[in-house]
Amino acid sequence: MTNPSGPGRSRPDPCLSAIMSERRQLINLAYRLLGSLADAEDVVQETYTRWYAMSAQQQEAIESPGAWLTTVASRICLDLLRSARARRERYVGEWIPEPLPDRTEWIAGRPGATIFDPADQVTLDESVNMAFLVVLESMTPAERVAFILHDVFRYPFTEVADIVGRTPAACRQLASSARRRVRASQAPTTTTARQADIIRDFKQAWEAKDINALIGLLDPDVTAIGDGGGLVSAELRPIEGAEQIARTIVDVAGRTSDLTILERMVNGQPGLIAQLDGVTVTVMAFDVAGDRIKHIWAVRNPDKLRPWTAG
DSSP, X not given: OOOOOSTTOSSOOTTHHXXXXXXXXXHHHHHHHHSOHHHHHHHHHHHHHHHHTSXXXXXXXXSOXXXXXXXXXXXXXXXXXXXXXXXXXXXXXXXXXXXXXXXXXOOOSSTTOOSOOGGGOOOOSGGGSHHHHHHHHTXXXXXXXXXXXXIITOOOHHHXXXXXXXXXXXXXXXXXXXXXXXXXXXXXXOOHHXXXXXXXXXXXXXXXXXXXXXXXXXXXXXXXXXXXXXXXXOOSSOEEXXXXXXXXXXXXXXXXXTOEEEEEEETTEEEEEEEETTEEEEEXXXXXXXXXEEXXXXXXXXXXXXXXXXX
């Protein structure tokens, strides 16, 4: 983003570097709040637009520009979350958060982008793994914002209250409720190395069309969810049960013999991508507990695969 020109702005803005240094923080915050990189980028763009719509005098009167940007971005996200429920009721099939590639494989998040901007990179930690983001989707907008701001970004409840428009005590209760949801969903910890081994075995069984091997890797109560957004084919409802999912996977393999399956990190955890003619058409994230796969999320909506595909 360039510094706007005009009266009073002929010289470089001394706050520009400080203002723009907040961009990565804002992207990280907005992605966690919305589960969509595209929406997060739009939020950050709107936040900076509002900053530069102010006069120089108004900007100079703001004691902490970084705090101002965070407050504005959070409130925009809160408004979007409140309207998201209605939008997702009209969404075709299941809605899954947008998957992110590993930083070493990041290509471009927006159509036409050709140069990767490190400031746009989302920090891939446990607060962006797919299982965590899916739990966030079950929260109310206020719960989600209070929890992410306080528990992930360490904002005090007094500041969270100003953003959410509730008392600090009410925000503390919101975060506590969200925390209980997260704890209730957490599976026993499996090391990343062990997860990678299980996902590799899953890939090999898929390629071999070995139903029994797939069943052995899946928890009996496993759930698989696909997201095509009505733009490409995908199961409209979750598939449940190891045998049913194994047979569906083998059926897909039989119908698309030219599919290439590759191991990739998805939202910081071992996952798989499927490619046709070198183009990523599916990104799969997994939730592994012990030695079994408990959840599979398959994102096929091409609008959510832009970071995985050359602009």
